[in-house]
Amino acid sequence: MIQPSQTDVRRYFCGVYAKARSGAPLDAMETLVSQWIDEHPEYHATLSDLDAALHGMAVADPNQENPFLHLSMHLSISEQSSIDQPPGIRQAVELLAARRDDLHAAHHEVMECLGRMLWESQRAGRPPDGEAYIEQVRQRATKD
Incomplete structure (x- = not known):
């Protein structure tokens, strides 16, 4: 890595x-x-x-967005989707993008889920929970 x-x-x-x-x-x-x-x-x-x-x-x-982190997260989500890792993320992102009719807006929502997963992982001292991450993205794709 x-x-x-x-x-x-x-x-x-x-x-x-x-x-x-x-x-x-x-x-x-x-x-x-x-x-x-x-x-x-x-x-x-x-x-x-x-x-x-x-x-x-x-x-x-700390009160200002970090453009390098933000762009890195776009890149991470693009890479995750391209290789479908964790399994199911591609479909979840595609569903959210279709629901929002905007891939960019969908990425911003996925970033919130990705950030939460990483924060929870670090806080608990355990590996990231890819299933919970995907489920959060799916939930966003099914609600208004």
Whole structure:
């Protein structure tokens, strides 16, 4: 399992943003990242200044959304869906996206479920409960 540092993540996202803006060819993962970046124009200024992004690690505001975490979660959910891991997540995300008629909005709801699963896992000191995670996503897909 790859566990990049915060610095690695920030360099990667800023690098992809710069590469996409310059029109340079992107590999498959960079293309996916670039698509999620395009969905978040409010992050473009942050992504355009690597030095500020790196400095921001030291002065993070807990009341402000972290664009790197947010984009990483979009990427995680995309990857989970593409390989259907945990089993059933692809269908649950697709159902929620169809219900909302918006994949981006569905991802934001799935992020809440993913964050809850990780928080509960860390708090209890046990492995993440993929079944509970999927069930939370399914519940969102069946309610208004």
